[in-house]
Amino acid sequence: MGENKEFARQYLGGEIELELTPQGTLAERLRAGGVGIPAFYTASGVGTLVSEGGLPWRYGADGGVLVSSPPKPTASFDVLLGKDTEYVLEQAIRTDFALVRAAKADWHGNLVFEKSARNFNPLVAMAGRVTIAEVDEVVEPGALDPDEVHLPGIYVDRVVGLTPEQANDLPIEKRTVRTRQEG
Structure with a gap:
């Protein structure tokens, strides 16, 4: 927990x-x-x-x-x-809805995840009967290199593009910094 x-x-x-x-x-x-x-x-x-x-x-x-x-x-x-x-x-787990967050997508729902978001987001999206992707950046179809797509659009029903302000608002993440000791 x-x-x-x-x-x-x-x-x-x-x-x-x-x-x-x-x-x-x-x-x-x-x-x-x-x-x-x-x-x-x-x-x-x-x-x-x-x-x-x-x-x-x-x-x-x-x-x-x-x-x-x-x-x-x-x-x-x-x-x-x-x-x-x-x-x-x-x-198996089959959900009514799946909500995922992707770094980039096209309007067909092809998704690109960043870093550890690749661990579970593709699996969660696949398990949903209706999958909604919240996306930091939406590009036109054809703009994504097929090799960079982590989840094909066949699993995604809705793409919700975020504004830059919304994309940068990550309330669940914490950034911890300390000053480096000179040594």
């Missing part, structure tokens, strides 16, 4: 329900949803509360657990090193 104290308050106070998922599994669940794969097996989480159930999804106002994660199906496959390995079945 990082530095979002309001989110932590809501979760621990029972106002919202939350499913905890390993980061790599989350990425694959989004990707699978975006390409039409309903579920997949992964070794991540086997033998933990992720597969065995019991992770708190929702707390009560008194701090007790109201809703816990159910156990997930597991299966053994002989795919690595000639021995059976256990895997947990994870369901």
